[in-house]
Amino acid sequence: xxxxxxxxxxxxxxxxxxxxxxxxxxxxxxxxxxxxxxxxxxxxxxxxxxxxxxxxxxxxxxxxxxxxxxxxxxxxxxxxxxxxxxxxxxxxxxxxxxxxxxxxxxxxxxxxxxxxxxxxxxxxxxxxxxxxxxxxxxxxxxxxxxxxxxxxxxxxxxxxxxxxxxxxxxxxxxxxxxxxxxxxxxxxxxxxxxxxxxxxxxxxxxxxxxxxxxxxxxxxxxxxxxxxxxxxxxxxxxxxxxxxxxxxxxxxxxxxxxxxxxxxx
Amino acid sequence: xxxxxxxxxxxxxxxxxxxxxxxxxxxxxxxxxxxxxxxxxxxxxxxxxxxxxxxxxxxxxxxxxxxxxxxxxxxxxxxxxxxxxxxxxxxxxxxxxxxxxxxxxxxxxxxxxxxxxxxxxxxxxxxxxxxxxxxxxxxxxxxxxxxxxxxxxxxxxxxxxxxxxxxxxxxxxxxxxxxxxxxxxxxxxxxxxxxxxxxxxxxxxxxxxxxxxxxxxxxxxxxxxxxxxxxxxxxxxxxxxxxxxxxxxxxxxxx
Numbered sequence: 001x002x003x004x005x006x007x008x009x010x011x012x013x014x015x016x017x018x019x020x021x022x023x024x025x026x027x028x029x030x031x032x033x034x035x036x037x038x039x040x041x042x043x044x045x046x047x048x049x050x051x052x053x054x055x056x057x058x059x060x061x062x063x064x065x066x067x068x069x070x071x072x073x074x075x076x077x078x079x080x081x082x083x084x085x086x087x088x089x090x091x092x093x094x095x096x097x098x099x100x101x102x103x104x105x106x107x108x109x110x111x112x113x114x115x116x117x118x119x120x121x122x123x124x125x126x127x128x129x130x131x132x133x134x135x136x137x138x139x140x141x142x143x144x145x146x147x148x149x150x151x152x153x154x155x156x157x158x159x160x161x162x163x164x165x166x167x168x169x170x171x172x173x174x175x176x177x178x179x180x181x182x183x184x185x186x187x188x189x190x191x192x193x194x195x196x197x198x199x200x201x202x203x204x205x206x207x208x209x210x211x212x213x214x215x216x217x218x219x220x221x222x223x224x225x226x227x228x229x230x231x232x233x234x235x236x237x238x239x240x241x242x243x244x245x246x247x248x249x250x251x252x253x254x255x256x257x258x259x260x261x262x263x264x265x
Numbered sequence: 266x267x268x269x270x271x272x273x274x275x276x277x278x279x280x281x282x283x284x285x286x287x288x289x290x291x292x293x294x295x296x297x298x299x300x301x302x303x304x305x306x307x308x309x310x311x312x313x314x315x316x317x318x319x320x321x322x323x324x325x326x327x328x329x330x331x332x333x334x335x336x337x338x339x340x341x342x343x344x345x346x347x348x349x350x351x352x353x354x355x356x357x358x359x360x361x362x363x364x365x366x367x368x369x370x371x372x373x374x375x376x377x378x379x380x381x382x383x384x385x386x387x388x389x390x391x392x393x394x395x396x397x398x399x400x401x402x403x404x405x406x407x408x409x410x411x412x413x414x415x416x417x418x419x420x421x422x423x424x425x426x427x428x429x430x431x432x433x434x435x436x437x438x439x440x441x442x443x444x445x446x447x448x449x450x451x452x453x454x455x456x457x458x459x460x461x462x463x464x465x466x467x468x469x470x471x472x473x474x475x476x477x478x479x480x481x482x483x484x485x486x487x488x489x490x491x492x493x494x495x496x497x498x499x500x501x502x503x504x505x506x507x508x509x510x511x512x513x514x515x516x517x518x519x520x
Binding site for chain 2 (some may be wrong): 161163165167168169170171172173174176182183185186189208263
């Protein structure tokens with residue numbers, strides 16, 4: 001048998017195994033759906049997105065929640081990026097105090113639950129600093145994801161060979177210029193994939209800010225459920241909306257990867 | 266008469282002054298042991314010696330890529346000490362070429378040569394490009410200006426690296442086994458470029474294993490072993506009447 005024929009057979013075998021498992025899974029879901037005897041009301045869902053009253057667009061709770069979630073994500077992504085890069089640079093700096101600060105921040109944030117951090121910031125720090133719920137949410141998420149991002153940044157920077165530093169230094173470049181023009185541009189390209197999964201984590205973790213009554217997507221969904229008891233439909237919809245955000249993030253990342261080719265020496 | 270004397274003095278004034286420097290990586294192993302030398306402006310000093318003799322480390326000390334434990338280094342009158350400013354100043358006057366090129370892979374050939382001109386000399390892109398093009402032509406890769414380093418052969422990459430080092434108009438060039446990572450048929454093209462530089466009167470310190478080349482371009486030869494200078498002499502005397510038995514043994518083996 002030729003190699004090509006063998007490959008085609010493999011593909012057919014894979015597809016049939018996959019189809020068999022899909023059928024089994026579908027059957028389980030349908031059967032489970034009947035067992036719980038739940039009456040689905042999918043037709044009621046659209047109006048929680050938005051309504052058109054007399055030709056005027058009125059956004060519903062889910063759209064409002066999505067907007068808040070997107071704002072939180074956007075701001076905390078920026079904060080996480082800044083904190084992550086700063087922490088990574090501090091950890092690799094020659095200043096012992098800088099390295100300590102970075103280390104302490106990293107260990108505290110990585111070794112305590114995000115939920116506890118959110119509560120701590122909201123109930124202890126927010127009154128002292130006099131900041132609102134929204135700012136607390138952004139701060140908590142940014143600090144949490146920033147700690148993880150810093151390790152990604154550090155790994156990326158360390159992966160750039162010593163020769164690049166030496167070449168830059170012997171061209172008379174300062175450390176700042178070496179980072180800016182030589183090291184970081186190469187490192188960023190390498191850390192884009194892990195950074196994307198960290199961003200996706202941030203999107204999902206952002207649901208936790210609903211615990212301090214920030215009216216994000218999760219909180220709005222919960223409120224709608226409390227009023228309507230459309231538990232399954234709303235949670236499925238909310239999950240779908242989160243999926244939508246993360247898929248867009250991943251798509252942007254793969255576009256970047258495609259158009260910024262990785263070049264090695 | 267007085268004027269003449271001072272003119273003469275400035276001519277022979279060494280541009281590189283190294284006074285009894287020592288360095289150890291761990292407490293016991295000395296990689297450099299009391300090394301001193303001087304390089305006069307326009308001269309080519311070739312450093313030879315067996316592997317692990319400390320010749321590359323010595324070269325890397327000259328632009329502060331390695332720190333020294335003892336001794337002093339003076340480059341064009343500037344002391345290479347703990348002051349970051351002095352270190353930067355010296356690095357701007359000293360170009361370096363590495364064994365494995367170390368071009369910046371995310372930049373085109375032209376951008377590689379432009380970078381330091383723009384950042385260090387604060388030149389505009391147009392000014393920088395003008396000089397870069399000249400330099401790339403000089404080393405024979407002007408047709409590759411828009412190409413990324415990974416599309417070049419080793420010999421071409423090394424010639425670009427030389428152009429990059431020349432872009433700051435350095436007073437001294439350091440070559441750290443510039444041809445050791447190259448395929449044999451590419452060694453010649455890189456040596457040609459270095460030879461041209463020597464003929465142009467560039468002050469150079471060259472670590473190399475190419476003895477024929479060393480003999481041809483150098484004014485002085487320094488032979489190192491175990492971190493010590495065994496012998497330093499003008500080229501002809503070094504190869505024809507080496508003073509040290511160790512030097513004779515080394516030369517017998519490699520020539």
